[in-house]
Amino acid sequence: MKAIRLAAAGGLENLHLIDLPEPPAPGVGDITVRIRASSLNYHDLMVVTHPEAEGRDRIPMSDGAGTVTAVGDGVTEFAVGDAVVSCFFPQWQSGRKVPTDFAATPGDGVDGFACESVTRPATAFTHAPEGYSHEEAATLTTAGLTAWRALVVDGGIKAGDTVLVLGSGGVSVLALQMARSMGARVIATTSSAAKADRLRALGAETVINYKETPEWGDAVLAATHGRGVDIVVEVGGPGTLAQSIRACAPGGHIALIGVLTGFGGEVPTIELMSKQQTLQGLIVGSREHQEDMVRALGGFDWRPVIDRSYPLNKIAEAFALQKDGQHFGKICLTM
Numbered sequence: 001m002k003a004i005r006l007a008a009a010g011g012l013e014n015l016h017l018i019d020l021p022e023p024p025a026p027g028v029g030d031i032t033v034r035i036r037a038s039s040l041n042y043h044d045l046m047v048v049t050h051p052e053a054e055g056r057d058r059i060p061m062s063d064g065a066g067t068v069t070a071v072g073d074g075v076t077e078f079a080v081g082d083a084v085v086s087c088f089f090p091q092w093q094s095g096r097k098v099p100t101d102f103a104a105t106p107g108d109g110v111d112g113f114a115c116e117s118v119t120r121p122a123t124a125f126t127h128a129p130e131g132y133s134h135e136e137a138a139t140l141t142t143a144g145l146t147a148w149r150a151l152v153v154d155g156g157i158k159a160g161d162t163v164l165v166l167g168s169g170g171v172s173v174l175a176l177q178m179a180r181s182m183g184a185r186v187i188a189t190t191s192s193a194a195k196a197d198r199l200r201a202l203g204a205e206t207v208i209n210y211k212e213t214p215e216w217g218d219a220v221l222a223a224t225h226g227r228g229v230d231i232v233v234e235v236g237g238p239g240t241l242a243q244s245i246r247a248c249a250p251g252g253h254i255a256l257i258g259v260l261t262g263f264g265g266e267v268p269t270i271e272l273m274s275k276q277q278t279l280q281g282l283i284v285g286s287r288e289h290q291e292d293m294v295r296a297l298g299g300f301d302w303r304p305v306i307d308r309s310y311p312l313n314k315i316a317e318a319f320a321l322q323k324d325g326q327h328f329g330k331i332c333l334t335m
């Protein structure tokens with residue numbers, strides 16, 4: 001089978017198309033999956049481009065979706081032909097014992113899904129939502145579940161809430177789509193007028209250009225008659241957190257997700273405290289969270305926005321597009 005191997009950390013030129021033997025037949029509790037699609041995340045971009053990333057000599061990509069081609073003894077949850085999607089933390093099935101690193105995450109600590117076939121424990125996958133293409137399903141492992149966790153699991157979203165999403169990347173656009181379908185209003189930020197139109201077309205009520213309006217937290221307050229938003233999907237990190245705290249309502253929830261602007265910085269703690277907001281760090285979610293999300297998404301009539309898809313051998317071009325920040329929603333790979 002074809003696969004992509006990251007020969008060394010630190011650059012897209014280190015991604016090589018290679019031939020590998022087919023994976024072994026499934027043992028007890030395993031399934032073999034013909035991988036048909038993956039999707040790019042900022043995390044994958046870091047693994048392949050960051051000079052100090054752990055991902056050397058690794059098959060990249062955390063997201064994988066495809067069809068079950070063989071099942072091992074003892075597997076009752078899946079049958080040959082089922083459409084499945086991988087889990088970001090295969091070792092985190094449920095509960096509060098959360099992983100704190102990426103040692104078992106496909107495409108980081110272990111080989112990922114830039115390949116045509118894998119044999120893994122059945123518990124490393126869930127079913128895909130009914131009616132989803134493999135590319136659409138592949139957007140759910142990382143970006144989809146992160147958006148779901150921020151809004152539903154941790155944010156406790158309810159109809160009538162207002163949600164703030166930052167930028168128009170994978171997590172944010174999926175969060176916008178989920179929030180709208182659950183009866184929430186959405187405010188979005190972006191750096192581009194063209195993307196602002198697309199965010200409005202997906203249902204964002206107010207879109208603020210964060211480059212033209214650096215104090216966008218005040219603009220969010222103005223758009224909500226001074227109240228602020230109930231949930232912030234905070235993908236920016238240190239460069240955006242102060243504005244997110246400003247934009248968030250007293251008693252509101254800030255889901256601290258991203259590192260787009262860096263890895264550490266100052267927090268206006270007195271504003272956070274006096275507004276009695278919850279600031280919760282999160283990393284994706286458990287397999288149980290994914291099962292809940294898959295059940296919910298199957299009932300919605302929208303589909304994840306896929307900006308562009310590339311064949312596996314064009315993985316470096318796909319990452320170059322993401323690095324440029326030109327995309328809207330998700331970029332996918334197909335195999």
Ligand SMILES: NC(=O)c1ccc[n+]([C@@H]2O[C@H](COP(=O)([O-])OP(=O)(O)OC[C@H]3O[C@@H](n4cnc5c(N)ncnc54)[C@H](OP(=O)(O)O)[C@@H]3O)[C@@H](O)[C@H]2O)c1
Nearest residue numbers: 041042146167168169170171190191257258259260283284
């Ligand atoms: N904790 C977790 O579990 C988890 C899971 C998934 C992702 N993440 C993190 O979340 C972040 C987003 O991930 P992603 O995969 O969605 O990335 P992505 O698809 O590459 O999103 C990039 C987009 O972010 C927007 N952006 C960049 N700088 C911004 C800023 N200062 N303010 C607002 N928006 C900004 C830009 O949107 P415009 O072009 O519209 O300006 C850009 O196109 C990353 O830091 C990633 O590591 C964390």
